Amino acid sequence: MIHENIYGHSKRLRWIVSHLNREDTIVELGCGTGTMITLPLVKMGYTVYGLDLDQKSIQFGQELFGKEGLDPSNLMNLDISNLKITSDVIIASEVLEHLEDKKLNIVLQVIREKLKLGGIFLVTVPNGHGWFEMESFLWFKAGIGRFLEKLKVGSMINKLKCILLGKLIDFPFPSTLSSSHHIQRFTYFSIQELLRSHGFEEVEMRGSVLIAGPFSNLLFTGLTPIMRLNCKLGEWFPRAASGFYVACRPCPEKDGSTKDDA
16 A cells, blocks of 8 residues: 555545455556556556556656566556457546546547446546645645745755654655646536536545645645544545545446457
8 A cells, every 4th residue: 555645645545446356457547657556556466557648657657667576568658549458447546637628528438438347437536626726726826835945844844744753754756757737627516427428327426635735745744643634524525625536337228238358
């Protein structure tokens, strides 16, 4: 398992695992370097293939897989429409918000086609009007982050946490080497409506964490009681959460064909 942080990354991985079976063939769409989901799932013994269109991210991940003694071919610089297998599970974690409308519609249609009969689609997206977006705007667009970096405030806080906690709080590897902005602004209801309009029926809907973002990460990651409470608050108040988890399946009445492995 990956270490928990204010974004709830460990919680997200546990939620994904709760929907998996050992015999599943799993595809992660938009895996980036693969470090957040594909890599830990492979280490747990699952059959997982990570796909991403960013070649540098895939190359980085493949090198990391090799160093870990794992098969680098689990990560592929490939469009899902060119994937030659169908899957029991497809994961799109923090991906759909980066796609403009036309591409989003195409991707969701292809995902339906690449899922086996009875397969499950696991989606996580940020709340487009939530805490994360507010913090990101203040940190990046308003320039507060650059100002704090000039004052070395982040460095001082990290050193203080290192002294108090006895360890350095940091991410060992980047989740992606690509820089792309959020285009879609999903809400608790709009992500459900989007998936239903493309022929998916909801199995489960949950909130991720209540607060998330660069300020929260700087202040609270590593403080276990606060991170645990943050995860609970995301479940208690899902509509206000910083992100949403949705598990869904293709609607049977809209998917009469049987899909076999290619």
